[in-house]
Amino acid sequence: MIFQLILIFIMIILAVAASLFKDLINAVVACAAVSLITSILFYFLQAPDVAMAEAAIGAGLTTAVFIIAIRKTERYEK
């Protein structure tokens, strides 16, 4: 029980950090970490198939799409 509470706390900290970073690469990396913790929460909620989809999409595809978009535009938030 206390494990889920600590994981939720970690997830909220990472989301707040993603909103505060000025460098968009750091924000995207924090976004991938939020997806990771979300996958563990789905695992605790007895939904392994949803955790599998979230793992495959959140770990690889979302980060790659964001990185390609940042490559085409600019890196720092002014």
Place this chain on the structure above:
Amino acid sequence: MTLMIFFGVIIIAVILALIRAVKGPTAPDRVVGVDIMVTITVALMVLLGIFFKRRIYLDVSLIYAVLSFVGVIAVARYLDKGL
């Protein structure tokens, strides 16, 4: 009981990696923190599979072990001025 001690140690390790991922001065520091967090999480998922006694739960860990390096490779190729 033994598994509970292991979960506690792993949670402390995740918190240490989290501090590095939030605090690290440059972008590769944060990527290192998140990469370590991913590898610790794969081990945590296997131990949770033993805790819940369901064999089907190992598939999540398998997917994460296969696909987790794609995001790190993407960030590394961006910092390398490639992609």
Place this chain on the structure above:
Amino acid sequence: MNQIIGYIVMGVGVAFLFLGALGVFRFPDVYNRLQAGTKCTTLGAFLSIIGAGIVEPTWFLKCLIIAVFILFTNPISAHALARASYKSGVKLWDKSVVDKCKDFEECAKAQEDDK
């Protein structure tokens, strides 16, 4: 007997995971952090997954597949990250004594000049 051996192997793996995370937290430089984190964490994840396979003997094949994939993909990402952080201009720690990659790049540049 199976249970005891499995839990001992798993405990060694979890200890290595903790030491890897502690190294990532404590070390002063990107390259030091990468070295500590990747080596310790790869060994720790390998041992804890193999220990899980020993505790439940019918799961051993799937656990072995996961461990082999960890062993393949983790050094690839670490190598790519170290190369990228060197090329993007992250400085070494000021007490580092040797920089082999700089020598190698100067040597490659000299060979290109010769041609």
Place this chain on the structure above:
Amino acid sequence: MSGIYNWMYYIASGGLILIGLYIVLVKTNLIKIVIGLNFIDTGINILLICIGYVRGRTAPIFSRPGISPANVVDPVPQALVLTAIVIGVAVLALALSIVIKVYQHNKTLNVTKIKGLKW
């Protein structure tokens, strides 16, 4: 103390939705706004899954004989969320392609300086 254990997943989903809403309303960078939309998507997925969760039951996959429909969690929200994750990634890719076209047309990502819709 046992009260928070019943509410912690709702706290997680509500916190993610609020942080995403804050990013969408306050930040001015377009890629940051898309990151906020991604957070809102994740929060709603956690909310839908934890509505169907019953404590003490197991996953709805009949892989061994001892599992009957009386002791599994609700499988309908899981199928719903499994579809919603995939559609969320498609919407994300479309939004980022629109952001790239806006950047090529206006040479900036700041939403207060894009004057194409003001007249």
